[in-house]
Amino acid sequence: MIRHHPDNNLLVEYASGSLPWAMSLAVSAHLQLCPQCRRENEHLNHIGGGLLEGCEPQETTGDALDRLMQRIDAEPTAGGATGPERAPESPKSRSRNTRDDRDPALARLPRVIRKLIGDNRPLKWRRVSPSLKTTRLTTGQDRYEVAFQRICRGGKVVEHDHRGREVTLVLYGSFSDADGVYTPGDFLLREPGEVHQPIATQDQECLCLSVVEAPVHVKGPLGWLVNPLLSFRPA
Numbered sequence: 001m002i003r004h005h006p007d008n009n010l011l012v013e014y015a016s017g018s019l020p021w022a023m024s025l026a027v028s029a030h031l032q033l034c035p036q037c038r039r040e041n042e043h044l045n046h047i048g049g050g051l052l053e054g055c056e057p058q059e060t061t062g063d064a065l066d067r068l069m070q071r072i073d074a075e076p077t078a079g080g081a082t083g084p085e086r087a088p089e090s091p092k093s094r095s096r097n098t099r100d101d102r103d104p105a106l107a108r109l110p111r112v113i114r115k116l117i118g119d120n121r122p123l124k125w126r127r128v129s130p131s132l133k134t135t136r137l138t139t140g141q142d143r144y145e146v147a148f149q150r151i152c153r154g155g156k157v158v159e160h161d162h163r164g165r166e167v168t169l170v171l172y173g174s175f176s177d178a179d180g181v182y183t184p185g186d187f188l189l190r191e192p193g194e195v196h197q198p199i200a201t202q203d204q205e206c207l208c209l210s211v212v213e214a215p216v217h218v219k220g221p222l223g224w225l226v227n228p229l230l231s232f233r234p235a
């Protein structure tokens with residue numbers, strides 16, 4: 001059962017289209033997993049539609065429509081609802097897909113996440129510690145770093161805090177920290193300065209999507225050694 005949801009401010013920003021794309025990605029994936037927030041989003045869209053109906057139509061000038069259509073074509077798609085058709089896959093990429101699809105952590109993910117994986121094949125996992133592997137994802141924006149974090153079963157991530165906001169969406173397995181246990185679909189927004197130490201549960205590994213706007217900061221005696229090595233590369 002999902003216990004952690006985006007707050008109302010985030011849902012309003014998402015529905016109005018003013019949320020940065022990387023954050024929208026995490027909200028969109030949560031919506032695909034959470035009927036409660038999907039209903040709330042539909043309600044907000046309904047309100048937004050009602051407000052638009054009350055507006056006087058504005059004259060557009062010149063090539064405004066052409067430019068808008070070009071922007072829509074260029075936008076990364078959220079949920080695959082809009083955007084250009086993808087090119088057919090080569091036999092080589094199809095064989096990689098088959099291997100990914102057999103990976104239990106990557107099978108049956110929200111559609112918007114599967115599309116993101118498709119755009120980032122092959123996934124290159126980097127070992128950060130004995131418990132944690134990560135892979136940065138290219139999303140076509142330059143403000144947030146978007147990545148998958150994969151914690152092995154029972155694995156502990158080093159205690160850390162953040163210099164910016166961090167969204168974590170649990171996709172597979174579960175983890176806990178001092179505040180509780182988080183299961184698939186749970187959406188966590190941490191503000192700068194909040195310290196936490198995720199620990200995956202013992203039954204299976206845990207896969208999360210993370211969206212961060214500043215580098216993590218490792219606490220404790222190893223911090224001085226590790227922090228200069230932690231890069232931050234939105235892409």
Ligand SMILES: [Zn+2]
Pocket residue numbers: 002004005006030034036037038
């Ligand atoms: Zn929700």
